[in-house]
Amino acid sequence: MSSVLAFIPSWSVFGQALIVLLVPILANRVHRIAFSFVRNGKHSDIQGNKHPAASEPAETRRFSGDYQADLSAILASIGDSCDVRSRSFLMSMTDRQATLFWVDGMQNDRVLNLQIMQFLMFEAAADDLSSPSKLGDALPFHCLVESTDMNSFNRSVLFGHAGLLIEGAKHGLLIEWPEGANRAVEEPVSEALLRGPRLGFTEVLSENTSLLRRQGFSDQLEMKSYRIGSTLKKDLVVAYFKNIVNMDLLKEVQARVAKLDYDFFGESGIVEQLIEDNTLSPFQQVQNTERPDRVIHAMVEGRVAILLDGTPFALIVPATFSMLLQSPEDYYERWLPSSVLRLLRFLSAFMALLAPALYISLISFHPGLIPTELALSIIETRQGVPFPSLIEVLILEISLEILREAGIRLPKPIGPAMGIVGGLIIGDAAVQAGIVSPFLVIVVAVTAISSFSIPTYSAGITLRILRFVAMLFAAFLGMFGTILFFLLLCSHLTKLKSFGVPYLTPISPFRLGDWKDLFIRAPISVMRRRPAMLKTQNDKRRS
Numbered sequence: 001m002s003s004v005l006a007f008i009p010s011w012s013v014f015g016q017a018l019i020v021l022l023v024p025i026l027a028n029r030v031h032r033i034a035f036s037f038v039r040n041g042k043h044s045d046i047q048g049n050k051h052p053a054a055s056e057p058a059e060t061r062r063f064s065g066d067y068q069a070d071l072s073a074i075l076a077s078i079g080d081s082c083d084v085r086s087r088s089f090l091m092s093m094t095d096r097q098a099t100l101f102w103v104d105g106m107q108n109d110r111v112l113n114l115q116i117m118q119f120l121m122f123e124a125a126a127d128d129l130s131s132p133s134k135l136g137d138a139l140p141f142h143c144l145v146e147s148t149d150m151n152s153f154n155r156s157v158l159f160g161h162a163g164l165l166i167e168g169a170k171h172g173l174l175i176e177w178p179e180g181a182n183r184a185v186e187e188p189v190s191e192a193l194l195r196g197p198r199l200g201f202t203e204v205l206s207e208n209t210s211l212l213r214r215q216g217f218s219d220q221l222e223m224k225s226y227r228i229g230s231t232l233k234k235d236l237v238v239a240y241f242k243n244i245v246n247m248d249l250l251k252e253v254q255a256r257v258a259k260l261d262y263d264f265f266g267e268s269g270i271v272e273q274l275i276e277d278n279t280l281s282p283f284q285q286v287q288n289t290e291r292p293d294r295v296i297h298a299m300v301e302g303r304v305a306i307l308l309d310g311t312p313f314a315l316i317v318p319a320t321f322s323m324l325l326q327s328p329e330d331y332y333e334r335w336l337p338s339s340v341l342r343l344l345r346f347l348s349a350f351m352a353l354l355a356p357a358l359y360i361s362l363i364s365f366h367p368g369l370i371p372t373e374l375a376l377s378i379i380e381t382r383q384g385v386p387f388p389s390l391i392e393v394l395i396l397e398i399s400l401e402i403l404r405e406a407g408i409r410l411p412k413p414i415g416p417a418m419g420i421v422g423g424l425i426i427g428d429a430a431v432q433a434g435i436v437s438p439f440l441v442i443v444v445a446v447t448a449i450s451s452f453s454i455p456t457y458s459a460g461i462t463l464r465i466l467r468f469v470a471m472l473f474a475a476f477l478g479m480f481g482t483i484l485f486f487l488l489l490c491s492h493l494t495k496l497k498s499f500g501v502p503y504l505t506p507i508s509p510f511r512l513g514d515w516k517d518l519f520i521r522a523p524i525s526v527m528r529r530r531p532a533m534l535k536t537q538n539d540k541r542r543s
Contacts, residue, residue: 061150067167070150071099074165074172077154084157089121091166101163116162116175145174159233185211188290188312190457195332200290205235205309211292212239212305220244221299224254228271231263236271239295239305246302246535252499253304253317268308268315275306275317277497282465284458285498287319294328302536318498320505320533322518324459325349330521339520346519348450352463355447356393357470357482359440363389365478381437390475392436396444397471399426401464404448505533 063070071088078084078101088099098120102112147153153172157163162175185207188200201208209223220243226236238257240250256275265271268288276285289295290312295305298316306315316323325345330338363382367375385392403422427445430436447467454460466489473481496503506514514531516522528542 060152062148063150063153063170063172065168065170067097067165070165070172073150074099074101074154074163077150078158081158087117089117091120092122097167099165101157101165103158103160106160107162112162120164145176147172147174155233191289191291191294191328191455193327193329193332196328197291197293199292201292201307201312201314203310203312205237205307208292208307208312208314209237209239212296215292215296226257226260228257228260229263229265230261232265234265235309236260236265237307239299239307241299241302244300244302244530244536244538245304246537249302249318249499249534250304253306257306265308267311268306268313271306271308272315277499281492281496282462283321283493283496283503284324284456284462285317285319285496285503287316287323287456288313288458289316290314291328297328297331300541301530302534318501318534319503320498320501321493321503324456325454326517327455331524335521335523339522342521343519345453345455348453349459349463352447352451352454352460353467354470354482354486355443355450356397356467357474357485359443360389360393360471360474361479361482364475369479378437378439381439384434385437387435388475389440390471392440393444393471394468396427396430396436396440397447397468399430400444400448501533506531 061073075086083104084101085104086099086101088097090096091098100112100116100120145156147156148171150172153163153174156174164173164175166173183202183204185202186200187198191200199211201211212223213221218241220241221239222242223237223239226238227233228236236257238250238253253275257271260271260274262270262274272284272286272288273279278285287298295314295316299305304317306317308315326342327345330342362370363378367379370378387395400423403426406422423445427441431438431441451460451464454463470482470485473485475481477484493504494502494508502509505511506518511532513529514533516527517531528540530536530539530541532539
């Protein structure tokens with residue numbers, strides 16, 4: 001009887017098994033309650049917003065035709081701003097008063113003085129002022145718009161247009177030639193490549209759309225413009241290939257963009273957070289990039305791009321998990337080295353996520369799984385360490401995260417050097433003081449280096465956060481906890497979607513044809529069709 005009882009596990013094992021059973025059930029219930037709360041909140045916001053931010057206000061105020069009254073009204077509306085300039089003058093050829101409005105720093109002074117003011121003051125005849133089209137033919141500008149709404153006229157002036165008010169006219173004229181200080185087109189900082197185009201997006205929307213056009217000539221590349229923001233308005237562009245994109249996907253993207261409601265969209269990250277499917281998920285469901293070639297490649301596959309004025313980061317939807325570990329360079333090199341490097345990235349992502357958790361599980365709960373000589377070596381290096389393995393790992397991991405964040409915020413010449421030197425000094429000092437073991441320093445260093453190999457910075461942040469959650473599971477349940485964490489993560493990824501496309505596709509649901517561009521990158525000659533998961537109008541890439 002005693003020999004039989006010896007094989008019965010202790011009560012702690014039964015407790016661990018019960019926790020492994022209950023945790024997924026409780027986590028699923030909490031996830032459903034929280035997700036339904038967020039979804040209902042979004043729905044109520046949309047229902048309560050009768051006038052979406054993507055549309056202009058309905059109120060209008062017409063020009064009266066009384067020059068002095070209209071001028072006073074415009075100055076009362078926008079004249080208090082210190083950067084708004086106005087110049088009243090007499091047009092000598094017609095003996096009529098006129099006023100030109102512009103925002104300081106958003107126009108070219110030479111163009112303002114020589115091409116507009118000089119023409120209007122000394123050369124404009126009565127026939128030139130008879131209609132906006134004739135004045136537009138006389139002025140060397142590509143866009144001259146008549147505005148009968150004074151509120152729209154004032155907003156356009158503040159957006160960077162030049163506004164012209166002429167005596168006797170019941171409208172204002174808008175001259176579109178905004179030209180402020182812009183950054184030159186440079187190589188993307190966050191997505192550097194050894195082989196590939198050296199062009200990156202800038203903060204000017206018109207330049208970014210032109211960069212997409214210059215990737216190649218096609219009459220199927222279509223762009224739709226929106227104006228978003230309730231307090232400060234910005235232009236947003238949705239770009240796609242109309243002969244490729246799934247129309248249901250396009251309608252969904254356009255519907256979500258039209259419902260955007262926020263006071264100021266300072267960066268495309270705000271748009272990303274408002275249009276994603278699951279706000280509670282740690283994984284990004286919208287990919288961001290600075291590279292025009294990456295955007296074009298995604299659109300050729302059947303995806304949709306979103307570009308916002310004022311930021312170099314474009315958004316790509318829908319996004320899948322495999323996209324976060326792919327680099328544009330994979331398609332510029334031959335298929336064999338590209339496939340090896342991609343497999344290396346998947347391995348790096350696994351190590352960046354689970355390496356510390358596996359260390360805690362093996363050291364604290366399952367040392368018998370470690371080879372005997374290695375186990376003796378690890379035990380010897382941990383002699384004198386006063387903390388359990390969890391605290392030991394947390395000390396190094398948190399120190400490393402602080403150093404990484406400090407290296408990003410410091411000036412460029414100092415940041416990288418501080419990160420390297422600081423890591424070496426802290427690691428060596430911690431080992432010498434007996435706070436951590438040398439073997440753990442190796443594990444944490446390999447984990448950090450693995451996280452640097454992930455091409456998408458946002459995906460790296462997600463794995464860094466989930467790494468701490470995996471460590472807690474491992475500290476309480478050992479290898480059972482690590483496996484439980486991985487299963488919960490896979491369950492979440494399986495249910496996650498991006499604009500209706502499963503996040504783990506083509507793994508789940510299984511699509512064998514799309515595996516040619518998953519863990520390996522098959523030869524270009526073999527990749528004849530676009531991803532089946534996108535359900536494009538034309539799935540053939542080669543005739």
